[in-house]
Amino acid sequence: MRLIIKLIILSQIIFLLLSNSVIAQNNYKIKTIVIDAGHGGKDPGALGFKSKEKDLALAIALKVGKYIKEKYPNIKVIYTRTTDVFIELHKRSQIANDNNADLFISIHINASHVKSVRGTATYVMGLNKVQDNLDVAKRENAVILIEDDYKKQYEGYDPNSPESDIIMSLYQNAFLHQSISLAGKVQKQFTQRANRHGRGVRQAGLVVLWNCSMPGILVESGFISNREEEKFMMSDYGQSLIASAIYRAFSEYKDEVEGNNNKTVTETKTYVTPKNESIVFKVQIGYSVRKIEPTTKNFKGLKNVKREHDGTKYRYTVGKTSDYQKILELQSTIRKIVPDAYVIAFKNDKKISVKQAVNELNKK
Numbered sequence: 356m357r358l359i360i361k362l363i364i365l366s367q368i369i370f371l372l373l374s375n376s377v378i379a380q381n382n383y384k385i386k387t388i389v390i391d392a393g394h395g396g397k398d399p400g401a402l403g404f405k406s407k408e409k410d411l412a413l414a415i416a417l418k419v420g421k422y423i424k425e426k427y428p429n430i431k432v433i434y435t436r437t438t439d440v441f442i443e444l445h446k447r448s449q450i451a452n453d454n455n456a457d458l459f460i461s462i463h464i465n466a467s468h469v470k471s472v473r474g475t476a477t478y479v480m481g482l483n484k485v486q487d488n489l490d491v492a493k494r495e496n497a498v499i500l501i502e503d504d505y506k507k508q509y510e511g512y513d514p515n516s517p518e519s520d521i522i523m524s525l526y527q528n529a530f531l532h533q534s535i536s537l538a539g540k541v542q543k544q545f546t547q548r549a550n551r552h553g554r555g556v557r558q559a560g561l562v563v564l565w566n567c568s569m570p571g572i573l574v575e576s577g578f579i580s581n582r583e584e585e586k587f588m589m590s591d592y593g594q595s596l597i598a599s600a601i602y603r604a605f606s607e608y609k610d611e612v613e614g615n616n617n618k619t620v621t622e623t624k625t626y627v628t629p630k631n632e633s634i635v636f637k638v639q640i641g642y643s644v645r646k647i648e649p650t651t652k653n654f655k656g657l658k659n660v661k662r663e664h665d666g667t668k669y670r671y672t673v674g675k676t677s678d679y680q681k682i683l684e685l686q687s688t689i690r691k692i693v694p695d696a697y698v699i700a701f702k703n704d705k706k707i708s709v710k711q712a713v714n715e716l717n718k719k
């Protein structure tokens with residue numbers, strides 16, 4: 356690493372640390388937020404079966420901004436793009452810096468060559484510790500190779516060099532704590548309220564977050580390579596649910612950094628509630644006229660067995676979720692102990708066929 360680069364990094368860090376502590380001292384209010392829809396124009400991002408990352412990311416980003424504006428009219432929402440145009444990565448963070456933004460949220464869609472991989476993950480700047488995160492960083496950073504003059508713009512950054520990664524990870528350290536806090540809230544909303552499979556808060560060397568002088572996150576909203584998730588993200592309902600989760604996380608974060616601990620968090624408006632909450636799946640492990648205590652001992656060591664009477668017999672089940680994929684996973688685990696266990700479905704506590712339940716979930 357050249358000395359000049361070291362000095363630049365050092366001065367950047369000191370600047371970031373200083374600006375960060377100012378925020379903590381004053382009566383801090385979030386005034387400006389930048390919402391960045393990933394990719395665009397000649398850069399389609401990841402490709403799904405029927406859709407492109409750039410289009411899904413834009414649709415979700417616009418909704419996030421709309422929800423924030425509706426609830427907080429005093430907050431300035433700035434988009435890096437509102438149409439299908441190409442924006443270089445360094446310009447995205449520059450927009451945030453030029454506008455003294457308090458927060459930078461970049462919205463993306465993930466992809467994998469393994470079609471079954473699914474779920475949401477939220478990234479903050481940091482060192483790629485696992486291969487998975489390195490892959491995401493490489494894919495999200497690769498766009499700079501089609502930008503003009505990229506070597507000049509990114510100070511010789513090479514998406515494939517480990518040293519470049521280390522340099523980048525230093526930049527965001529000053530805001531890491533806040534970034535992780537927001538990322539954690541996004542993931543919590545995704546899993547607990549929006550019913551998405553969570554892959555957690557992760558760190559990667561992401562160029563788009565590199566030069567942000569404010570807390571920043573990159574949300575991977577789901578896998579475009581997974582047919583089910585692609586379908587969900589292509590639907591207005593799915594986009595609204597994802598955007599709603601990000602909006603609520605922002606709202607919680609805002610209360611946290613502004614010190615509004617008077618429980619306003621709980622009243623944050625839910626724009627879209629999962630409308631299929633009424634559909635649940637369980638794994639049935641027994642059905643009998645005999646009333647058996649649902650203890651671990653009576654059920655081959657299985658924990659949390661539930662017993663219910665349906666008017667004729669007692670039904671013994673484990674698990675309860677509206678995620679069909681999850682219940683199938685549970686079913687295969689349970690079958691190692693109870694080979695004839697199978698998935699059953701309910702709508703508003705009334706038993707319906709699994710096929711009907713799946714159909715209803717897929718309607719939108």
Ligand SMILES: [Zn+2]
Nearest residue numbers: 393400463464
């Ligand atoms: Zn992307």
